[in-house]
Amino acid sequence: MRVHAVPQWQGAGWDGAPSRLPVGCEVLASLAEEVLGTPVSRVPVDHEGSPVERSVVNRAALLGNRPAQLMVLENPEGPVLTLGGDCASDLVPIGVARYRYGPKLGVLWFDAHADANTPDTSPSGAFHGMVLRALLGEGDEDFVADPAVEPGRAVLVGTRSFDPAETEAVRAGVLRHVPPPAEPADVVAAVRESGAERLYVHVDVDVLDPGEFSGTHYHEPGGLTVERLVACLDALAEFDVVGAALTECTAQDRTEAAALIPVVRALHRSLSRAETR
Numbered sequence: 001m002r003v004h005a006v007p008q009w010q011g012a013g014w015d016g017a018p019s020r021l022p023v024g025c026e027v028l029a030s031l032a033e034e035v036l037g038t039p040v041s042r043v044p045v046d047h048e049g050s051p052v053e054r055s056v057v058n059r060a061a062l063l064g065n066r067p068a069q070l071m072v073l074e075n076p077e078g079p080v081l082t083l084g085g086d087c088a089s090d091l092v093p094i095g096v097a098r099y100r101y102g103p104k105l106g107v108l109w110f111d112a113h114a115d116a117n118t119p120d121t122s123p124s125g126a127f128h129g130m131v132l133r134a135l136l137g138e139g140d141e142d143f144v145a146d147p148a149v150e151p152g153r154a155v156l157v158g159t160r161s162f163d164p165a166e167t168e169a170v171r172a173g174v175l176r177h178v179p180p181p182a183e184p185a186d187v188v189a190a191v192r193e194s195g196a197e198r199l200y201v202h203v204d205v206d207v208l209d210p211g212e213f214s215g216t217h218y219h220e221p222g223g224l225t226v227e228r229l230v231a232c233l234d235a236l237a238e239f240d241v242v243g244a245a246l247t248e249c250t251a252q253d254r255t256e257a258a259a260l261i262p263v264v265r266a267l268h269r270s271l272s273r274a275e276t277r
Contacts, residue, residue: 001271003040003081004072005029008065010049010058011088012248013126014217018049021086024215024249027257028083028264035261036268040083043068054140055119057126063142066092079271084247087115087128090202094135095145097200097243103147106196107135107154108187108236110229111204112220114159114166116175121165128248129163136174155190157232158182158207158224180222184235191239199236201244201270203229203263213259215251226262233266241270 007022029040045068050060069092073080082093098105109115115132118139122129133139137148155176162170170177176190191199206216209223224232244267251257 001038001078001081001275003032003036003038003083004043004069005040005083006043006045006069006085006089008045008085008089010046010061010065011086011126011128011131012217013057013124013128016217017086020217020250020252021084021248024251025083025085027251027253028246028249028260031254031257031261032081032083032264035264041072043072045085052125055122055125056130056140057124059127059140062088062127069093070096078275079241080243081267081271082243082245084245084249087111087202087204087247088131089247090245091131091134091143091145093243093245094149094200094202098135098145098147098149101198101242103150104195104197105149105153105242106191106194106199107132107149108157108191108199108201109154110157110202110207110224110232111159112206112218112223113161113204114156114163114169114175116166116169117163118165121163123163132175133169152176153194153196155187155194157187160222161220180224181228182224182232184232187232188235188238191236196239198242199239201233201236201241201267203244203246203267204248205246205260206248215256216248217250226259230262230266233263233270236270237273240274242274244271
């Protein structure tokens with residue numbers, strides 16, 4: 001198993017992202033090394049922003065960050081755990097997984113937000129709010145996955161903040177949705193219904209209720225507990241989890257990030273099961 005840290009911040013559109021997301025990523029990397037006893041490779045990214053182009057904030061910088069991730073994913077040794085950085089740091093790993101594992105790859109997206117806008121529908125222009133839609137093959141042609149994740153194979157879990165275009169995507173069946181409190185059995189049923197044979201698991205820490213974890217920029221009430229998130233991850237034992245990510249952490253030190261230790265361990269368990277099959 002490989003563990004990568006990708007301290008990308010340009011996908012986020014809020015003022016403190018350039019400083020807080022890279023620090024949060026490094027905190028996660030150090031935490032993972034300590035808790036899992038596994039070395040974590042740091043993937044270099046651009047430290048600068050770039051102008052808004054084609055309605056995408058930091059578009060050129062985001063495109064410039066991609067080659068380094070692609071390079072480290074060329075010859076993976078088993079499953080890959082990515083530590084972000086913003087949610088857009090998962091664009092390349094999921095795109096590579098889709099290419100490698102075929103059309104029955106499913107994506108389980110634990111996030112307070114659907115991240116399913118396009119440049120035409122996004123109210124902010126921040127790409128971390130477009131990344132899942134790009135993986136489904138819609139949006140800016142330089143970002144969309146090719147081949148794309150098939151419609152209906154992506155499942156939102158714990159999502160409670162939708163823009164109109166995202167609500168329509170769920171209504172149309174492009175995305176499945178398991179709302180809070182997200183019973184593990186309901187998550188498993190949604191993945192089964194999607195027809196996925198292998199699974200990539202994305203976790204944005206803002207899926208957690210703010211009372212459980214405060215180390216994120218977005219504090220959306222009504223989220224999951226750490227215990228419930230871990231239970232959902234452990235319920236995936238019947239599926240081959242071929243990749244996973246933990247993103248959008250703004251914790252500035254080990255103490256603030258400590259609440260995520262059970263989540264890191266649960267993701268590692270899910271990936272380890274696939275590695276031994």
